[in-house]
Amino acid sequence: MLGSTTGHSRIAGLEIYLPPERLDTSAVERRITESSPGFRVPKGFIQRVTGIRSRSVMADSEQASDLAVHAAAKVLASCGLQAPDVDLLIFASASQDMVEPATAHMAAAKLGLACPVMDVKNACNSFLNGLEVADSLIAAGRYSRVLVVSGEAPSRAVRWTVRDFATFASSFPGYTMSDGGAAVLLESAGNNGDGPVSNPEGILASAFTAQSSYWSVGTLAAGGSAHPRDPEASYFSMDGEKLKDAFLDLGCEVLDSTLAGLDLEWSDFAVVCVHQVSAPYRDIFAERAGVPKELLVPTVEDCGNLASVSLPLQLRTALDTGRCGPGDLVALVGLAGGVSLGMVVVRL
Template sequence: MQRALSGHSRIAGLEVYLPPARLDTAAVERRIEESSPGFRVPKGLIGRVTGIRSRSVMADTEQASDLAANAAAKVLAECGLQAPDVDLLIFASASQDMVEPATGHMVAAKLGLSCPVMDVKNACNSFLNGMEVADALIGSGRYARVLVATGESPSRAVRWSVPDFPTFASSFPGYTMSDGGAAVLLEAAVGPGEADGAAAGIVATAFTAKSSHWSVGTLAAGGSAFPRDPEASYFAMDGEKLKDAFLDLGSELLDETLEGLGLSWTDFAVVCVHQVSAPYRQIFAEGAGVPPGLLVNSVEEFGNLASVSLPLQLKLAVDSGRAGPGDLVALVGLGGGVSLGMAVVRL
């Protein structure tokens, strides 16, 4: 477990970009059947198991960096900033344009930035870890303004041609995924010696992992293990084992973080939780003791957006008036590998 009191940076801007093309779950089932002679998806199965009705799909001409750059450009415009105002760009995503170079370079080039860049990668917790890194760097005095951006392109790794049910089951996570981008601008919260517990900023971050579960969900292509194997270019996951791995993480990290801050879930305006499906959202919330009314339901209409899930939920909460200046919000992330993370933020 790793937990740190922060308060070095605040969220100055937050934006999300979702490609306009939509794909509903019935269309997903039809496409599998059209691409898989001899195999039929049990009608309505994907919707019943996941609760997902629709998802976003990027254009053939778009890359993960485009999704991130679109969201980041919106943030810069919202904050009235120009390229020279950004000190560091962190691309924090499960997706990438290519193995080399870092996708952050592509995002920076599309935004016209000339600042340093880096990639932070930890499956669906990438964006949360990116915020943690940015907060620490701002706290150290290294940078004053950091742009954290993600672009998730999982539609490129979906297996549509399915020979049998076991292959369909192992490829199932791909049918829940959605494309999108998000960006957050973090900047120094207060001057030295001016820290105030009620001031806007990242109050605390906490992370834990049980890496012995890494093999239950993979997208293996492109690395040293499977550099050119086409079969490794699709999602492969054991859904039940992944659920068990997440349950194995427990909720101690969350409990200890709240206790250390003297908080309970009811102190938050909203609790944003990474959502792989509607049923698992409920299972996780019940296990962690999160009141259902604090959740921001997103997976039904937007699908599993990987690392974009948390910033999307926060954006939905702010835009709907459920959270605003002065409110405490919690971001709770789950990522393959597996890992659990939490950020407590005062808006």
């Protein structure tokens, strides 16, 4: 379904936080082998399959909320804002500190905020859906300035001891994942003066689709009512082939219809940020969707799969390298377990 097309909110600030500790893929393979008597990962296998060379790992003392807070503090500082200037905090992430209360409360407390808060959760599309919610609330006049933050901590759910190749394969997503935080400050486009009606600034459209019958293809089941205390449910479990089939079943119609509704083509964009679970699948998906390869922002090779932080990381990278700037069109294309597909179109 196509969302707002009037540029009600704009991105006033965007920051990323990646923990300084790095873990390369060869070290991942060694740790699995050393922790798994009778099982050995073929040397170089994970990098050959995923293209991932390295990832970030959070400190033992850190929580998902801390990663989000690091990025959020940078955003507030770069925008010259204080805690009272934020009207709403949305914590939008696949990860969470605990089941209850909302992790947004922990993040807000650490930032010294006293505004309303909420969590938005939809696997790797959490941050994208957080932008959609924030933009809609700003368009409705409920809030003028919303801080959307994410803290992804998948390293806490990696299975290091495996019995056989079947267990290794179902746990494989964990070996691609990386920890990190992101924060975007959205504010009413009117706060900075509206651009020309024919060339509006801000979020121009958001659109999402889902095929929820595939929810069981990939899970991290611990902590909910289904598996409240089962240690085996505390690790990633996924059928990679079935997940690929699920995304193929979704198709790209939601992307095509969004572009058509805005009278745009991929060539009109400075960059197209696509969620990256691996380098090969990024390229396959982009080709199927018709996205020119030169518009992509490769990050998974050196940063791993950052779940919902993947898209803001790519946009921050594109900004820092001069690939996009004020007035440019950018697209954020998200894929997530469940499964869902969506896109947010922004004019910077």
